[in-house]
Amino acid sequence: MQIEKAILATITTNKQKVTAGASIFICETSEEMEKVAANLEAILDGISHALSDELYIIVKH
Amino acid sequence: MNEYTYPILFGVIIGTIARMIMLKTDYRQYPTYLHGKIIHLALGFIAAGLGAVAVPAIMEKEFTAITFLTIAASQFREVRNMERNTLSELDGYELVPRGKTYIEGIAVAFESRNYLVIFTSLVTTLSFLVWNVYVAIIVTIICYIIIRKIMSGSTLGDIVDIEPSNVTFDGAGLYVDNIYIMNIGLPERQKEILEYGMGFVLIPKTFDVRSTIANLGQRQAILHDVSVSLGVFRDSGTPALVPLIKRDLDDGRIGVFILPQDKDVEKAIKVISSVPVLENAIRMPSESKANQKE
Structure with a gap:
């Protein structure tokens, strides 16, 4: 089986919401989170998806 | 020069022109200008030649000559493969890819158009030989109308x-x-x-x-x-x-x-x-x- 989609990174302001898995980036503020997500999106060639206000994931499609 | 020269020449020319008409480069820009076109015009010329020669061959009771049409068929199937491969290779570099279904549609169109060319030159040569050049011209016009009809599928x-x-x-x-x-x-x-x-x-x-x-x-x-x-x-x-x-x-x-x-x-x-x-x-x-x- 070939996995087509993968979570490349997780960006959050709330440490409680995430555990291991993809690389986790913990940010202080939501502005910082957006900035990190925008950078990671460009670097990883994935799309930033918002799961909630405090949790973003970068997914490779 | 013999009695078949003009009919065959007529069939080949009409067939090649038919391929030219069908090879309209539009917004899709495919086949690409000049080189891509020359490939298809050359193949269209070969197809026209095959179609035109088939009729005199039968008239001379050379029935085995018909078998070369099968070679033509496999030749043009190769055209389809060629188109499919080229377009699939290029598709990876498109910002918005064509997709496999579209590519397959284009490839099929290229193959079938060569058969239309064979058909056109076959019937025009036949009518030239059986009747005369004027009937052949009328048949050409009918073929043109049929080709236009077959070519234009429906749109969204x-x-x-x-x-x-x-x-x-x-x-x-x-x-x-x-x-x-x-x-x-x-x-x-x-x-x-x-x-x-x-x-x-x-x-x-x-x-x-x-x-x-x-x-x-x-x-x-x-x-x-x-x-x-x-x-x-x-x-x-x-x-x-x-x-x-x-x-x-x-x-x-x-x-x-x-x-x-x-x-x-x-x-x-x-x-x-x-x-x-x-x-x-x-x-x-x-x-x-x-x-x-x-």
């Missing part, structure tokens, strides 16, 4: 109603009308999408059309054609800016989300309505026995 405008629609965000979810397209997380991207994005809803005119426009290849073809004609606001490394089409499961409508460089609603509707309906996407549920009993 014939089978769906196209309505412009708003692009909106509900939280991170991007919607065209009430059809969910995708999740866009970054506010920055959302702003770009609201600024550059355009939405259209295609409403199927009949039940059969629902399955046709649901076909993923057909949807990709719409996106590709729109992006070619109106430009696309995207680059490599911006996967979030991707034109997409999603389907409303309730009633089979599809929501088209595009990012054109030229934000002209009228033009976009015109482009969408002239997207070809891909042969391989057409489905006819109404022809099924189960549906006819009702």
